[in-house]
Amino acid sequence: MLRFSASAASMRSSAIRELMSLATRPDMISFAGGMPGNNLFPVAEMDEIYNKLSLEVKRIGFQYGPTTGYPPLLEALQDYLRQKGMPVDSNNLIITTGSLQAINIVAKVFIDPNDRVILENPAFIGAISAFKSYQAALDPIPIDDDGIILTELQAALQKKKPKAKLLYITPYFHNPAGILYNAQRKTDLLELLKKEDIVLLEDDAYGELYFNAADKELTRPMKTMNSGALPICYTSSFSKYIGPGLRLGWLLAPPEIAEKCELAKQSFDACSSTFTQVLAHEFLVQNKMQAYLEKMRVIYARRAHTMLNALQENMPEGLTWTKPRGGFYIWVSLPDKMDSTEILKKSIANGAVFVIGSTFDPLGVKNDCLRLAFSHTPEEQIEKGIKIIAEALKQQMVKKK
Amino acid sequence: MLRFSASAASMRSSAIRELMSLATRPDMISFAGGMPGNNLFPVAEMDEIYNKLSLEVKRIGFQYGPTTGYPPLLEALQDYLRQKGMPVDSNNLIITTGSLQAINIVAKVFIDPNDRVILENPAFIGAISAFKSYQAALDPIPIDDDGIILTELQAALQKKKPKAKLLYITPYFHNPAGILYNAQRKTDLLELLKKEDIVLLEDDAYGELYFNAADKELTRPMKTMNSGALPICYTSSFSKYIGPGLRLGWLLAPPEIAEKCELAKQSFDACSSTFTQVLAHEFLVQNKMQAYLEKMRVIYARRAHTMLNALQENMPEGLTWTKPRGGFYIWVSLPDKMDSTEILKKSIANGAVFVIGSTFDPLGVKNDCLRLAFSHTPEEQIEKGIKIIAEALKQQMVKKK
Numbered sequence: 001m002l003r004f005s006a007s008a009a010s011m012r013s014s015a016i017r018e019l020m021s022l023a024t025r026p027d028m029i030s031f032a033g034g035m036p037g038n039n040l041f042p043v044a045e046m047d048e049i050y051n052k053l054s055l056e057v058k059r060i061g062f063q064y065g066p067t068t069g070y071p072p073l074l075e076a077l078q079d080y081l082r083q084k085g086m087p088v089d090s091n092n093l094i095i096t097t098g099s100l101q102a103i104n105i106v107a108k109v110f111i112d113p114n115d116r117v118i119l120e121n122p123a124f125i126g127a128i129s130a131f132k133s134y135q136a137a138l139d140p141i142p143i144d145d146d147g148i149i150l151t152e153l154q155a156a157l158q159k160k161k162p163k164a165k166l167l168y169i170t171p172y173f174h175n176p177a178g179i180l181y182n183a184q185r186k187t188d189l190l191e192l193l194k195k196e197d198i199v200l201l202e203d204d205a206y207g208e209l210y211f212n213a214a215d216k217e218l219t220r221p222m223k224t225m226n227s228g229a230l231p232i233c234y235t236s237s238f239s240k241y242i243g244p245g246l247r248l249g250w251l252l253a254p255p256e257i258a259e260k261c262e263l264a265k266q267s268f269d270a271c272s273s274t275f276t277q278v279l280a281h282e283f284l285v286q287n288k289m290q291a292y293l294e295k296m297r298v299i300y301a302r303r304a305h306t307m308l309n310a311l312q313e314n315m316p317e318g319l320t321w322t323k324p325r326g327g328f329y330i331w332v333s334l335p336d337k338m339d340s341t342e343i344l345k346k347s348i349a350n351g352a353v354f355v356i357g358s359t360f361d362p363l364g365v366k367n368d369c370l371r372l373a374f375s376h377t378p379e380e381q382i383e384k385g386i387k388i389i390a391e392a393l394k395q396q397m398v399k400k401k
Numbered sequence: 402m403l404r405f406s407a408s409a410a411s412m413r414s415s416a417i418r419e420l421m422s423l424a425t426r427p428d429m430i431s432f433a434g435g436m437p438g439n440n441l442f443p444v445a446e447m448d449e450i451y452n453k454l455s456l457e458v459k460r461i462g463f464q465y466g467p468t469t470g471y472p473p474l475l476e477a478l479q480d481y482l483r484q485k486g487m488p489v490d491s492n493n494l495i496i497t498t499g500s501l502q503a504i505n506i507v508a509k510v511f512i513d514p515n516d517r518v519i520l521e522n523p524a525f526i527g528a529i530s531a532f533k534s535y536q537a538a539l540d541p542i543p544i545d546d547d548g549i550i551l552t553e554l555q556a557a558l559q560k561k562k563p564k565a566k567l568l569y570i571t572p573y574f575h576n577p578a579g580i581l582y583n584a585q586r587k588t589d590l591l592e593l594l595k596k597e598d599i600v601l602l603e604d605d606a607y608g609e610l611y612f613n614a615a616d617k618e619l620t621r622p623m624k625t626m627n628s629g630a631l632p633i634c635y636t637s638s639f640s641k642y643i644g645p646g647l648r649l650g651w652l653l654a655p656p657e658i659a660e661k662c663e664l665a666k667q668s669f670d671a672c673s674s675t676f677t678q679v680l681a682h683e684f685l686v687q688n689k690m691q692a693y694l695e696k697m698r699v700i701y702a703r704r705a706h707t708m709l710n711a712l713q714e715n716m717p718e719g720l721t722w723t724k725p726r727g728g729f730y731i732w733v734s735l736p737d738k739m740d741s742t743e744i745l746k747k748s749i750a751n752g753a754v755f756v757i758g759s760t761f762d763p764l765g766v767k768n769d770c771l772r773l774a775f776s777h778t779p780e781e782q783i784e785k786g787i788k789i790i791a792e793a794l795k796q797q798m799v800k801k802k
Contacts, residue, residue: 002632002657003566005535008510011664020467033465041463050451055444060444061484062644064434066421097498097648097670102670108534129668133509134406165404176745188759197402231403243463247498247648260405265413267530268505269498273674274646364624 002140006113007133022353029385030377034328036176037376040299041243042283042292049282061278067266069095069250071276075190076284077250085224086234092258094265097110097272099205099249101238102261103168104130104231105268106201106251109260110165111136118156119168120148122331122360122369124175124203127168131362138362139164141190143177145322147185150192157196167193172207172219173327176360180215180325186222194228199257204236206327208293211301215325223252231257238280240328241289241296246276256318300328303374303382310386316394328375333368338396347391352385407514408534423754431778433694434754435576435729438777441686441700442644443693451682462679470496470651477685478651486625492675493659495666498673500606500638500650503662504569505531506669507602507634507652510661511566512537519557520569521549523732523761523770525576525604526595528569539763540565544578546723548586551593559595568594568601572636573608573620574728577761577772581616583727595629600658605637606650607728609694612702616726624653632658634773639681641729642690642697647677693793704775704783711787717795729776734769738788739797741771747793753786 023032053061060070068074078088084110096102099245104128111117113135119127121140131138139159141152148169157164171181181189193200200222209218209253223234237249251261265271283289304324311321318335334340340356347353357369372389374382424433454462461471462707474496479489492542497503504527512518513534520528532539540560542553549570558565570590572582582590594601601623608620624635638650652662666672670785684690705725712722712731719736741757748754758770773790775783 002600003511003598004661005511005513005516007513008661008665010663011510013660015663016664017468020465035465036463038457038460038464041460043459043463046459046463056439058444058447059439059442060646062437062444062447062646063439064421064436064640097673100668101670102663108406109412110404110406112406112408115406126668126671129664133665133668199403239465243676244465244671245461245463247624247670247672247674247676251464256403259414260409261413262418263414264534266408267527267534268669269502269648270527270645271648272498273648273677275644275648275677275680276674279676320494336756385742 005123007135010135011133018150019355022348027351029352029354029381029388031372031374031385033376034373035244035376036240037378040296042288045283045288045292046279049286050277053278057278061275063274065271065274067211067262067271069093069272070274070281073277073281074283076281076360080284081252083234086221086252087223088252091252092255094251094261095272095277096249096251096265097247097269098239099203099235100126100130101268102235102249102251103127103201103203105261105264106166107131107136108264109136109257110199114162116162116164117168118164119167119362120155120174120205120367121168121362122176123168123359123362124170127203128362137162142363143174143179145179147171147179147181148189150185150188151252154192157198164198165180167198168203169200170203171222173209173324175206175327176329176355177331178322178324178327178329180218183218186225188242190222190225190230193230200232202232202234204234206240208241209300210326211297211304212325220328233257241293242280242283246270246273246280248276248280257355300375303377303379304330306379306382307362307372307374307386310383314387314390316390316397328373330372330374332370332372334370337368338400338401339367341367342396343370343389343392347389347396350392354389408536408640411536420754420756423749428752430782430789431755432773432775432786434777435774436645436777437601437641438779441697443689446684446689446693447680450680454679454683458679462676463733464675466672466675466678468663468672470494470673471675471682474678474682474685477682479683482653486673487622487653492594492653493656495652495659495662496673496678497650497652497666498648498670498802499640499645500604500636501527501531502669503636503652504528504602504604506662506665508532508535508537509665510658515563517563517565518567518569519554519565520763521571521575522763522767523577523758524569524763525571526760528604529763538563542762544580546573546580548572548580548582551586551589551592555593563785565599568599569604570601571604572623573605574610574725576607577730577756578732578780579723579725579728581619581728582618587626591626591631592621594631601631601633603633603635605635607641608637609642610698610701610788611727612698612705613726620727626784630787634658642694643681643684647681648676649673651682701776704778704780705731707780707783708775708787709772711784715788715791717791717798729774731773731775733771733773737758737801738769739801740768742768743797744771744790744793747796748790751793753789755790
């Protein structure tokens, strides 16, 4: 009899693995993976970078590095964040193994079993699983097109037993909902939180991927707007700006928190890959990231546009969906409390795959939505895939009647 | 007031960070880092590998991969382990972000606060910090030249409150002690454990680095010798066989345990770097690892020999040290309960650095030993560095009289 920890005993096999294997099957049109398309990666740029590295730097890439990160990358990233108005001098920066590790570390340093964590509903599945692995009590708050609903948040904050420790939000091209917080919502949220004894975990993995330059101002992180004493842990990542395979994210946090996070990371994996940090550093200092992001904004905008058109043309009455202004996702709400699992089954049978709504419900229940990622599917496939899903939906609607 | 978790509240700033910054100062002769020398890494081999990768495979390197690992690497590693007699078909293999992550994951799935973990004294600092981060009650057992002392282990196993959940050992070129378990000790240990309700965590990060081919048989993992029902989690790593900067290790564990470990890893960092997994895969299937290891065995043997000679020639009476037959380390025992911190201070002042003994004591107390790593220091520096440390020791011994 294996005596697992309470944390492990509560772990349940998730649907992610099965779905990802479906999502990468060549005979499937996939809107499932939250990832860039393979043919979009900056391979030529990285070839050039790799082959110009000095022998000395290559050797450093094979070696352990400091737990907080490869110092030249930290410096370049601080410069980059400083230009965005981020308080890099009063906070500590830590390179992490993807931003999921940053979220996991913040969870580790704050959450004891049954501690309450407030988060959006829907929310990023990786964060949900990290919080659950520390046996947090999840308290999901609905969102609208402009962000988390403040009246509901306020009510949650007022509950004192147990008093919430963390608020986790994804304000910029939300995963899965695709929404962008508006300026007012961010200001009001900061105002609301400033009297609270809570830590804000601000997850910003997609903010650079706005479709219109006019929206850039709206992607300004709350971490830059925080005049009070609210502790904000800001996480971001190279996953969507260079490639997830590098496994590089970062955490910007007040020193007292960052010191605990550094110790947690030391016991997790000592340091993130120096090899990929060396490459990311060059990508950043050679200004290849800005050029690459400019190209990606155009491509993702076009894919989103194609998907929105296909939805408009093919979906039956009664459905609604978010209109993304950046990022990777469209979130579709089904009518009449329909269940997205049935629709997924039919879609798969006909060659298209997406992620069902309950995956992103912190309580794993609400299943009347579905997430469509347009980021990794060429335009010519998008229309075909949406038609398959629309057909599955129509069949299901007829069946229900 | 930040409300840290109980785990974070117990985290103390460790000496590792300060020491590592000392260890990499160009004006210091360092025996501190448990790492290969920068000029030993297989840079030319990796250049060749990188530039022959197909565009398709390079793209895969930028992408997310399965949580358990890049499938071609898993397959190649299974073949490699099968040749060593490892039970790869009845166990599951997971690629981890260094073997430290593998150890951390096993700790996560078994340890609740105050659960008892038995481990060697001294022990690998990374494992100590991982166990402590789950608030384990550490129960250290002394070792001799042939392995963990079984009478003491037996007494620890008989204690029932709380009954120990994990036994963590490093039988092959132990870090920090440098010892190699003999065959009898492994057989007796397996015999002793087969009646126990415990999980064996077998850490094998250095086993391939034997100095004499005659010792190869002694590096045979206990994982290959387990005829009974004892659950063994076996961890190893590419860190010492290619380079730590890749951040790639692995875990081989019974399916029921591995499934929990996969879920834990999913919430930690989703997957390890696909980019470096692609490179490690080629290194393995192109047989570059065997050729590289053969060269490293000769170099490390020569460095160990040089250090042993220098110790013999320079150290005052009353000291003893282990005679490594592989790996990276020599463990020096000081006479008369001398304290290694004082000696370190004097050594640093004169330009040589090592790691004090208490770093490796699970309880952080015993400080009458020191660890010397010969792995990353050229031979011409080794003698000079040992002389500095011997001088510091002699001064301290005079002072004590």
